[in-house]
Amino acid sequence: MIDSSLLLNAGAVETSYKKGDWIFRQGDHARFYFLIVKGQVKMSNFNDQGQEFVQGLFSETQSFGEPPLFADLTYPASAIASSDCRLIKLAKNKFLDLLLSNPEISVSMCESLAKRLHYKAVMASEISSQHPEHRILTLLRYLKNEIHTDSSTPYPVDLTRQQIADMTGLRVETVIRSIKKMEKENLLSIRGRKVYL
Structure with missing residues (x-):
């Protein structure tokens, strides 16, 4: 989505996670933009019996968890490393500054989020x-x-x-x-x- 060199130049850091590590939990406040360099991340919810429902799987070069970042909300699902992975994470204020100074990235981000919303709407209908x-x-x-x-x-x-x-x-x-x-x-x-x- 966003070139990793742009993120690193904006002050992002690269972090490693082991398979099964929690990146953030449902209910946590959104504070970072995440880009996957290597590996896979899943966004999941768990019911009272511990049964998992996977909201989405994200792989190399994909980002995840942006909607709460824009809306100043908490995460509606948890992010868990599905494999050993490396992520680039950029603090929210630096991420928003990056978008303001690069309108073409903002447009690309809107397109990506619109596709995810469309997928969620289609899947919600199909689940029934x-x-x-x-x-x-x-x-x-x-x-x-x-x-x-x-x-x-x-x-x-x-x-x-x-x-x-x-x-x-x-x-x-x-x-x-x-x-x-x-x-x-x-x-x-x-x-x-x-x-x-």
């Missing part, structure tokens, strides 16, 4: 659907459109069955069954346990 195959396909098509730039080759889904379940509100057993069913219907393919769309 009774058809697990439809929920899964909606998620995979969104990821394919956002990540996969070569439409001439199948998109390798870089999610585990558990992650797909966590992101669609389904049980992992239902995801496994649905993926097998969709493979039989030629909606996707499976090669060496990896799903391709």
Whole structure:
């Protein structure tokens, strides 16, 4: 999203996290802009029984957790390192100064946030659907459109069955069954346990 050298020149620092480390918790006040240099981060909510619902997965070159930063709110979900990762983090006041002095970055940020809002609206509608195959396909098509730039080759889904379940509100057993069913219907393919769309 924002070039790492611009962030570092603005006073950002690079920080390392181990898999499973909490970057921030739901309810914490937003104080930093985060950019992933290496690894993966998930944004999750947990119910009273400790069941996790993954709101989003973010990978290298992506940022996360911006909406509360702009609105001076607390985080609606927790950010957890899904793998060992390195992040660049920039204090809120320096981040806002960077945006004010670089309007093209502000426009790019608005576009990115609009796409995330659109995804949330689509997924909220799909979660209410009774058809697990439809929920899964909606998620995979969104990821394919956002990540996969070569439409001439199948998109390798870089999610585990558990992650797909966590992101669609389904049980992992239902995801496994649905993926097998969709493979039989030629909606996707499976090669060496990896799903391709």
